[in-house]
């Protein structure tokens with residue numbers, strides 16, 4: 001591990017491997033020993049030459065010092081990143097932000113789409129003594145063809161006590177039908193958990209936090225907000241008084257319950273507050 005690397009200095013990396021996860025999501029892998037070892041919940045700023053810079057979570061890899069970016073193509077910038085090929089260059093700076101507080105026991109992870117990326121790292125970094133941990137993963141997507149990371153979750157949880165990986169599709173084409181929060185409600189009727197961790201669309205996380213708080217279960221959410229600088233200068237990522245890039249991305253459920261913007265309002269690229 002490099003000892004003195006400045007996180008604010010951009011480093012140029014070369015894409016070495018590309019894996020198609022679904023028709024709209026792919027993971028680009030590159031070597032960078034710092035990003036390969038970020039904590040679960042931390043993010044990096046990724047410069048796509050000539051296009052833009054985007055905040056991205058960092059996907060785990062089985063290869064030493066290899067980091068991944070699991071990108072869904074949406075607008076111009078993410079599509080440009082998605083379209084990069086082996087041999088193309090990106091600039092990376094970071095890691096930034098805090099991380100999930102890892103607990104042991106009966107753990108529930110709830111991810112929607114690319115929100116699963118920090119949760120895969122959370123599994124990897126959880127207590128390796130799997131005899132004490134029982135992990136359930138709820139993975140939400142719209143359809144069967146948009147389900148990803150099921151195999152890697154299964155592989156990582158082979159030695160966990162009674163692991164459960166539950167895909168949930170909105171159209172019911174695979175796994176449980178509906179939203180992950182519908183399945184969460186059912187699970188909470190019959191089970192209790194020591195901790196719940198979530199990352200994905202904010203409306204989903206808002207409901208997860210509400211349900212967990214009602215049951216008195218420790219819950220943390222990793223927020224994805226509009227970010228430009230990534231280092232607490234521009235203010236574009238604020239939720240009430242907090243900056244997601246500097247004070248998050250991970251916030252506790254008790255704090256989020258009091259936040260008047262979380263789950264209700266987001267900021268546009270020009271900073272205007274809009275209803276979600």
Ligand SMILES: Cc1cc2nc3c(=O)[nH]c(=O)nc-3n(C[C@H](O)[C@H](O)[C@H](O)COP(=O)(O)OP(=O)(O)OC[C@H]3O[C@@H](n4cnc5c(N)ncnc54)[C@H](O)[C@@H]3O)c2cc1C
Nearest residue numbers: 043054055056057070071072074075076077078114224225
């Ligand atoms: C901490 C953090 C980590 C992130 N990690 C990832 C990641 O691992 N993988 C990944 O693909 N993206 C991730 N994102 C989102 C990413 O940074 C971009 O916001 C997203 O890729 C869209 O950028 P764009 O400029 O292409 O789209 P835009 O031109 O900004 O938007 C295009 C369309 O996509 C919608 N959109 C924009 N952002 C999101 C979003 N986050 N969720 C759902 N819809 C959205 C817009 O409403 C619009 O309809 C992360 C964001 C943050 C803050």
Ligand code: FES
Nearest residue numbers: 228230234235245
């Ligand atoms: S992205 Fe600029 S303050 Fe958070």
